[in-house]
Amino acid sequence: MPELPEVEIVKQSLSKKIKYKKIQKTIIRNRNLRFKIPSNFDELLRNKVIKKVTRFSKYLILNFSDKSFCLIHLGMSGTIHLIQKNILNKNTNTSFYNSPQLPKKHNHVILQFKDLRVIYNDPRRFGFFTYIRNEKELKSKFRNLGPEPLSKKFNIKYLLKYFSNKKKNIKSFLIDQKFVSGIGNIYASEILFSSKIHPKKIAMKLSKNDCKRIIHFSKIVLNNAIKKGGSSIRDFKNISGNDGNFQKEFKVYQRQNLNCLRMKCEGTIKKIFLTNRSTFFCNTCQK
DNA sequence: AAGAGGCCCTGATAGC
DNA sequence: TGCTATCAGGGCCTCT
Numbered sequence: 012m013p014e015l016p017e018v019e020i021v022k023q024s025l026s027k028k029i030k031y032k033k034i035q036k037t038i039i040r041n042r043n044l045r046f047k048i049p050s051n052f053d054e055l056l057r058n059k060v061i062k063k064v065t066r067f068s069k070y071l072i073l074n075f076s077d078k079s080f081c082l083i084h085l086g087m088s089g090t091i092h093l094i095q096k097n098i099l100n101k102n103t104n105t106s107f108y109n110s111p112q113l114p115k116k117h118n119h120v121i122l123q124f125k126d127l128r129v130i131y132n133d134p135r136r137f138g139f140f141t142y143i144r145n146e147k148e149l150k151s152k153f154r155n156l157g158p159e160p161l162s163k164k165f166n167i168k169y170l171l172k173y174f175s176n177k178k179k180n181i182k183s184f185l186i187d188q189k190f191v192s193g194i195g196n197i198y199a200s201e202i203l204f205s206s207k208i209h210p211k212k213i214a215m216k217l218s219k220n221d222c223k224r225i226i227h228f229s230k231i232v233l234n235n236a237i238k239k240g241g242s243s244i245r246d247f248k249n250i251s252g253n254d255g256n257f258q259k260e261f262k263v264y265q266r267q268n269l270n271c272l273r274m275k276c277e278g279t280i281k282k283i284f285l286t287n288r289s290t291f292f293c294n295t296c297q298k
Numbered sequence: 299a300a301g302a303g304g305c306c307c308t309g310a311t312a313g314c
Numbered sequence: 315t316g317c318t319a320t321c322a323g324g325g326c327c328t329c330t
Contacts, residue, residue, distance in 0.1 A: 013323065017323080045324095045325085045326090069323095085323090086307095086324055086325080087323055087325095088322085088324095116308095133307095134308050134309065135306085135307045135322090137325075177300080177301095179301065183301090186324085188324085188325075195323055195324070196322090196323060196324085198323095286301085287302090287303075287304090288324095
C-alpha cells in the first residue's frame with residue numbers, strides 16, 4: 012500500500028483531525044513491530060500535543076510541541092485508522108468508539124485523544140512506530156535516504172552523476188531509497204511506462220534525455236496519485252475508510268497480458284521479476 | 299563500492 | 315473441505 016502518495020494522503024487527513032490536540036494515553040496491543048515498542052511508551056507520549064503532522068519519503072512524522080517526534084512507517088501492510096467518539100446514550104452519557112472499517116485484528120498501537128482515537132494497524136508488522144527525542148535524532152534516521160522525487164534535489168545533474176558508473180537496471184534504482192526516497196514498486200513501473208523506458212535498461216546507459224523524462228514523469232505520476240487520493244491496491248484506505256482512486260489509473264501495474272494503453276501502441280503489457288520484485292512494462296513502447 | 303539474495307510476517311488466492 | 319505453494323505496496327542485513 013504505502014508509497015509516497017499514500018503516506019501523503021494519510022498525513023493530510025490525519026493532520027486535519029489531530030493538529031493541536033493532546034494525547035491522553037497510548038495503548039499498545041502488540042509491541043513486536045519491526046522495532047520493539049518500549050514498555051515506557053505510554054509514559055513518553057502522555058500529554059504530548061501535536062504541533063503538526065509531516066512526511067518525509069514514506070515516513071509519517073508526528074511533531075510534538077516539545078520538539079520531540081513520533082516516526083511512523085507503514086511497511087508493506089500498515090494502515091492508520093481514525094475513529095471518533097459518539098455519544099451512545101445522552102441520558103447516561105455513555106460513550107463509545109466505533110468504525111465499521113476498523114480491522115478486527117492487528118490494531119497494534121492506539122493513540123487516545125479526548126474525542127478520538129488514532130489506530131495503527133499492520134498485519135505483517137514490517138512497519139514501526141517509534142518515539143524520537145529530538146530533531147538531531149530524527150535527522151539521523153534519514154541519513155541514508157536519497158532526495159525525494161518531488162524535491163529540487165532530484166534533478167538532471169544528480170541523476171547523471173549518480174548513474175555514471177551504475178551497472179544495475181533503472182527499475183531497481185527507482186525503488187532504491189538510497190538513490191531516491193519515496194518511490195515504491197507500483198509507481199516505479201508506472202513512471203518508467205510514462206517515460207517510455209524499459210525497466211531493464213542499465214542506468215549508466217541512460218541518455219540525458221532519458222534521465223530528464225524520468226525526473227519529469229516521477230513528479231507527474233506521484234503528484235497525480237496524490238491528487239487522486241492515493242492507490243487502493245488490495246487494501247489502501249485513507250483514514251476515513253474511503254478508497255483512493257489512483258488504482259483506476261494504473262497503466263501497467265497488474266495489467267500483464269493486457270493491451271498497452273498508449274495511443275497507437277500495439278504492444279502488450281509484460282510481467283517480469285527484477286531483484287525479486289514484480290515489474291510491469293509494455294514490450295513495444297518502452298525502449 | 300556495488301549488486302545479489304535472504305529474511306522479517308500475515309493473509310489472500312490458486313491449485314490439487 | 316482442507317491442505318500446500320506462491321505472491322503481496324518495504325527495508326534491513328549479509329555475502330561476494
